[in-house]
Amino acid sequence: MNKPDPIPARLAALKTTPTHDLKKQWRDLFDSEPPPFNRRYLESRLAYRIQELTYGGLKRETVRRLERLGEELDGGDRKKSRVRADRDRPTTGTRLLREWQGVEQVVTVTADGFEWQGRPYRSLSAIARAITGTRWNGWVFFGLKNHRRGA
Incomplete structure (x- = not known):
């Protein structure tokens, strides 16, 4: 007799679990402190982690492919990609109005x-x-569409 998989119920329960x-x-x-992101981020990362620990993570081939794609974007230098992102961002404390x-x-x-509205977000x-x-490019929505071209 097959036991029902408890993981779908555990994932569904994340939606009603108190934030703390x-x-x-x-x-x-x-095994680390949670990041200061919004609740939906916590739910989605927890859901992935629960499934990863139960069913296994990404296949080695998939990880290699993602790493290759990342290298195409930033030459494989994670520090460089962070610096580029920081350079393109408005200065901390800037207020964007729309x-x-x-x-x-x-x-x-x-x-x-x-x-x-008092909540942290990783992206515009x-x-x-x-x-x-609806889906929007945040840079376009807030009038920063040419930020990458230096305009």
Whole structure:
């Protein structure tokens, strides 16, 4: 007799688990402090980690392919890619303003991302999606579309 797989139920339970319990699970599963990101980020990373520990991680071939793609983007130098990202970002403390459907939206650039309505975000695109309900390039949404071309 086959036992039912408990993992789908465990993943579904993440949606209703209190945030402090999600952070405890993070500590248990990653053996590190949880990052200061929003709840959805914690849920998605925990869901992946639970499945990774139960069913196994990415295949070695997939990891190699991802590493090759990363090298194409930044020459394999993780430090260089971070420096490039930092160079392109507005200065910490900058406030980005955007009016959307008659409401002024204010985003503050933080040391490790962005903050909107008191919540941390890693990307402007996630904030733009939260505001509009649709996918947007965050740089375009906030009027920074030419940031990579130096314009």
